[in-house]
Amino acid sequence: MTQQADSNVFYAQGWKTDYLHAEYGEGIYLYDHQGQQYLDAIGGTHCITIGYGVDEIAQAMVEQANKVSFTHKVKFTSDAQEELATLIADMAPDELRHVLFVTGGSTANEMAMQLAHYYHIARGKPSKYRVIGRWHSYHGRTTATLSMSGSLFARRSDMLHYQHDFPHIQAPHCYQCPYQHVNPECELTCATELARTIEQEGADTISAFIAEPIVGGAGSAITPPPGYYEKIREICDTYDILFIAEEVITGFGRTGKNFGIQHWDVSPDLITSAKGLSSGYAPMGCVILRENVAETFFASQRKGVPTFVTYSGHPISCAAALAVQKYIQQNQLIEQCQQRGDYLKQALSQLAYSQELMGDVRGKGLLLGVEFVQNKGTHQPLPRQQQFTETLVKTAFDNGLILRGRPGTGTSLDGDHILLSPPFVISETECDELVERLASSIKQTCKLTGLSS
Template identity: 40%
Template sequence: MSHVFPRHCHTQPPIAVGGEGVFLIDSEGKRYLDGSGGAAVSCLGHGDKEVTEAIKAQLDRLAFAHTGFLTSEPAEALADLLIEHAPGDLDRVYFVSGGSEATEAAIKLARQYWVEKGQPQRSRLIARRQSYHGNTIGALSAGGNEWRRQQFGPLLLDVSHIAPCYEYRERGEDETAEEYGLRAANALRDEIERLGPDTVMAFMAEPVVGATSGAVPPAPGYFRRIRQICDEYGILLILDEVMCGMGRTGTLFACEQDGIAPDILCIAKGLGAGYQPIGAMLCSKEIYDAIAQGSGFFQHGHTYIGHPVATAAGLAVVRAILDRDLLVQVQRKGRALQSALESRFGQHPHVGDIRGRGLFRGIELVADRASKAPFDPSLRIAARLKKAAFVRGLICYPMSGTIDGKHGDHVLLAPPFIISDAEMGMLVDRLADAVEEVLGHGG
């Protein structure tokens, strides 16, 4: 009888006792290929000696120092390393313990920035439908996934949600990809005008949408236009790279591939690679200076921000990503994974789209390819596929509600950056077997 409050009360998950490379091992010795890195977390795989040794060494020196009194060497070093490689004029790093904390901090910083600037009327946040920014009240308010929001609706903040950039579903037959990207981006301009430009403080978006839609990349030019609109109206751009950042899409920061830089950027998951709970919010020098030259105090904080052991782990992880040339490998392996998925599923009657960047790939499942009609939600396709894959020793990330929070199903894949070609083949084979069990043979 467990006293742990699980994610789902009607299942008892196996007990994980070990990890080795891309595999997790349970108490009965069964090995699971971690095809989604948990939730796009385990970018270095399991059992990385350099990272675990860095954690042990830090514990021998210092476990904890509250940032209300002291900073620490690993926190300073990790902040320096992140800013050295960050896009644009991002200049300061605020460490937290995870993605929801990072996005929550970003929303609060955006608000305080405008208060410090003498524009307290700017309080409105714009985000996108089918986005996910975390599970705290502020982060959940920013997120646009109705399934996650529904029962908490009375508690949520008033956040505007515009259409996502979702080319597979939203691009018109007579539009080029670039034309669609421009049209999708201009929805932000329209919403700013509707709300009143002087009431809007920020726009928040994921460069590549993760959990809710399954590795949906932006259409060409979308984020360049978004950046232009933010600059035109003087509002802040917050990018949520909690899932898609830290090398997952093939560059350390996902937005690099779109040729833009945000005013505030959120990272987590791959920053600690699962070895410690850590996230971070990066902000521009202008935003930091507004606080520093104003009240001098960001009215926010948690007990474990800037934790020495967590930042030591993050420092070892980011150094590993950079020093081992893993970004180049993610690009190569990402292309190989896309090719393997297209080869195996490209003609499957129930696979509508195969998409993503780097080792961040999504497969959208449909009842009919021609019409793109989704399966009836009552069929529970995603849940059944997750179970079928798990029985076969594959951890992947199927989700339902892809289209609107209720309809649509997809599978998200985010394997460790260290995955070998043979292990990639094993991943695709096991996924194909699970798909065949749930949906039938693809021909």
């Protein structure tokens, strides 16, 4: 155990004073320095897909480090980078064929924003630079990605001075519909809102629309209704705006398909991804470009677009990601993710029957969200001062269950929810164990917060 007061590390989380040392990981479990076991129900932070401690990945990284540990992107490529790009192009929707490697989710989204602007510059429309985002979303910690984000909990308001003038539309959150409409009678008001916003803000200023196909931590698996992205695609085409599918969490199998957007019948212009790409074994992110977008750059008078960073395409990260994706294919883990996701969702739904506060269980594959409410009939959020999510996360940790939750799917900071994203290798027995630990943690939390369970 390390105390912040005795450490030279700046841990940033002001509310915490001591830190356990993670000693090793195996499958879905982490073990601390005292041998205490933790069931990792969030897969690191929604990144671990193949589980902890897979020896093949460590071997691939060592081999690459022994061959060449770094290459300057402007002059060299590596076998690992080339092979990984081909593998990703084969996994992505048809027209997305070109891959830019970066270091993580924030850099992927930052570069996608810049690429979208460069795309319009190359086509003689330099005034198109603003990105429309959605509320209840998170795209990263840089000031540009915070500007695209719509999470009150991420405290974007603290950084308002540095933020870009990027508009936001409401999230397609049917359980807490901001328009108080009901699907399908609503005819997708939340999607047509994009057209209205573009008209009001001026299409000549908008470069792109960015959305997580199924929302991650900021909305715990908010899943848009059928037809939503088809309508979004149509609107983007009408106004000459690029559609960025933000797949930092949903990419590489997490929702039971290669990419989350493939649950709808649309193809985006850019896909950004990170976490599952390397299953957390090395820092890694990417932007996948649609053929016609890449062609615009190849045909442009300007020589290249400066959208890479020192560690773009880092050979060891590429080797790790390549080994991870091969391991997933060899062990058919995306199919397994879908099947275990169905099993876990069913078990959570069953728990919700007997659990007063579990209002909504949602998501696809192994990206599942639970929203807690004080009234299941009206979906009324719990009072924020009750601190339900925070208490649940802490209680679960004491019970050896790693959870992550944030408030904020209501109209302000209210709306308690947790996002479950265990590794794809979780067994059915381990799913049962997860649900048991969750059930008892909810019960204890209700007692601690004075709520009835």
